[in-house]
Amino acid sequence: MHQTHMIIDGEQLPISSHKVETICNPANQEPVALVSVGTRQDARMALEAAKKAFPLWSETACEKRAELLHSAADLVRERAKSIARLLTQEQGKPLKNARAEILSSAGILDYYAEEGRRNVGEWLATSRGRSVVLRQPVGVAALITPWNYPVDLLSWKVGPCLAAGCTFVAKPPSRAPVAATEFVRAIYDAGLPAGVVNVVHGPGSEVGAELVENPISRKIAFTGETETGRWIMAQAALHIKRVSLELGGQSPFIVCGDADIEKAAAACAQRAFSNMGQICISVNRVYVADEVAEEFTDRLVHQTERLRIGNGLKENVDLGPMFSNEQREKTKEHMKDALDRGAELLCGGREPEGEAFEKGYFFLPTVLDRADHKMKIMREETFGPVAPIMRFETVDEAIKLANDSNYGLAAYIYTSDIATGIQAAERLEAGGVGVNINNVMDYQMPFGGWKESGIGRELGHYGLESFLEIKHIRLGI
Numbered sequence: 001m002h003q004t005h006m007i008i009d010g011e012q013l014p015i016s017s018h019k020v021e022t023i024c025n026p027a028n029q030e031p032v033a034l035v036s037v038g039t040r041q042d043a044r045m046a047l048e049a050a051k052k053a054f055p056l057w058s059e060t061a062c063e064k065r066a067e068l069l070h071s072a073a074d075l076v077r078e079r080a081k082s083i084a085r086l087l088t089q090e091q092g093k094p095l096k097n098a099r100a101e102i103l104s105s106a107g108i109l110d111y112y113a114e115e116g117r118r119n120v121g122e123w124l125a126t127s128r129g130r131s132v133v134l135r136q137p138v139g140v141a142a143l144i145t146p147w148n149y150p151v152d153l154l155s156w157k158v159g160p161c162l163a164a165g166c167t168f169v170a171k172p173p174s175r176a177p178v179a180a181t182e183f184v185r186a187i188y189d190a191g192l193p194a195g196v197v198n199v200v201h202g203p204g205s206e207v208g209a210e211l212v213e214n215p216i217s218r219k220i221a222f223t224g225e226t227e228t229g230r231w232i233m234a235q236a237a238l239h240i241k242r243v244s245l246e247l248g249g250q251s252p253f254i255v256c257g258d259a260d261i262e263k264a265a266a267a268c269a270q271r272a273f274s275n276m277g278q279i280c281i282s283v284n285r286v287y288v289a290d291e292v293a294e295e296f297t298d299r300l301v302h303q304t305e306r307l308r309i310g311n312g313l314k315e316n317v318d319l320g321p322m323f324s325n326e327q328r329e330k331t332k333e334h335m336k337d338a339l340d341r342g343a344e345l346l347c348g349g350r351e352p353e354g355e356a357f358e359k360g361y362f363f364l365p366t367v368l369d370r371a372d373h374k375m376k377i378m379r380e381e382t383f384g385p386v387a388p389i390m391r392f393e394t395v396d397e398a399i400k401l402a403n404d405s406n407y408g409l410a411a412y413i414y415t416s417d418i419a420t421g422i423q424a425a426e427r428l429e430a431g432g433v434g435v436n437i438n439n440v441m442d443y444q445m446p447f448g449g450w451k452e453s454g455i456g457r458e459l460g461h462y463g464l465e466s467f468l469e470i471k472h473i474r475l476g477i
């Protein structure tokens with residue numbers, strides 16, 4: 001069976017030296033890998049290693065760092081097939097999506113290899129002297145990530161962290177650490193000095209907490225639940241550490257009366273159900289103009305019923321199982337709450353039948369009609385494959401409903417009137433707005449949340465800046 005070791009100071013710690021856990025496939029419970037479970041002591045050792053490696057890495061020329069990052073990207077691509085397979089087995093997503101995730105992560109390393117070369121400073125001549133502004137690496141970073149995109153979301157942190165000249169300790173999700181560790185191993189194998197990249201495994205409340213609390217880490221880059229982010233922010237305050245927090249979402253999807261309904265329904269189904277709705281920018285609330293509600297609903301149900309569900313390792317599967325039984329139970333609980341409060345079930349709403357599904361955490365993609373804001377499904381993060389629909393009369397009303405949330409990660413609007421699209425985009429309270437497009441993520445552009453969806457931005461030059469400190473040097477001449 002595959003073995004997943006922690007990487008500390010360039011060494012793969014022998015699995016036998018630790019408590020060992022078995023990671024199982026959510027599609028059938030088959031064992032996938034043995035993982036060593038670390039302790040606070042391992043996290044401390046990894047932080048010490050990253051601290052020791054910092055002077056060398058931070059002073060390495062940007063061209064050299066770029067060269068190593070490109071080599072790392074190449075090695076990740078070379079190993080993409082095997083890493084993707086492990087990702088599907090531990091997380092559940094279809095193999096085609098797992099491969100796309102690994103390749104995208106390699107692309108992020110290439111992007112930041114070049115972004116790091118553009119980390120230029122400033123110069124100003126004044127009447128009393130000269131001023132120089134330097135942008136220098138913040139120090140050792142703790143990179144803490146969730147299970148839904150365990151490789152992609154780690155690459156969003158690793159790329160800018162290394163390009164900025166920081167060293168890191170990564171803590172992948174406890175129950176899906178396999179592919180993420182392979183990703184970091186490929187980066188190390190590309191020739192980075194020992195201690196620049198480190199990976200520890202173990203419970204967030206212990207190993208993750210040590211990375212946050214220990215004064216060695218100067219920056220915490222975290223993606224996960226809002227509650228965990230809140231705790232991390234409070235701890236970071238004790239040492240005034242830099243934080244970037246990518247947290248939960250409750251994304252609205254507005255369909256105006258003048259929208260291309262076929263296109264909107266297909267886009268909605270894809271963004272609501274892909275990765276079984278376990279995406280922070282998934283569609284969680286659908287607001288549809290009264291006059292097109294029937295047509296949109298019919299088309300959405302049609303699109304939903306076409307999706308093929310099964311073991312992610314099988315060809316031609318659109319959706320795999322959910323990641324865990326807890327996720328599935330939470331989805332059922334939110335759905336039941338909605339039905340008890342008057343929602344109408346249009347499709348899905350149960351586990352699929354048949355032997356192939358018996359041992360996995362499968363759930364059919366679900367569409368609900370007649371939803372309203374009293375329902376948990378419209379207010380809390382479900383993180384499951386449910387699209388609840390609520391109708392509206394005016395776009396103004398739809399925007400108010402969309403903004404009536406503690407979250408503000410992504411929002412989407414479909415309309416054929418560009419002015420409506422632009423005005424709505426300006427008024428929607430979210431870090432990313434898609435107008436006639438169902439994805440707000442682009443390597444080059446900032447990604448992050450408003451309100452309780454987070455603080456700071458990843459990707460683009462914003463991602464690099466979050467690993468840099470600014471220094472003003474004043475020259476008296």
Ligand code: NAD
Pocket residue numbers: 144145146147148149153171172173174202203204205206207208209212223224225226228229231232245246247248249279280381383409449453454
């Ligand atoms: P989680 O918060 O439970 O765990 C995330 C990571 O934090 C894991 O590695 C976990 O071990 C670690 N952790 C837990 N407690 C910790 C602590 N006290 N100190 C330090 N680390 C700790 O989140 P999850 O269930 O793995 O992921 C799902 C959540 O992630 C959802 O809320 C989802 O919206 C969010 N998410 C957000 C984005 C975004 O970009 N905004 C992207 C993907 C997922």
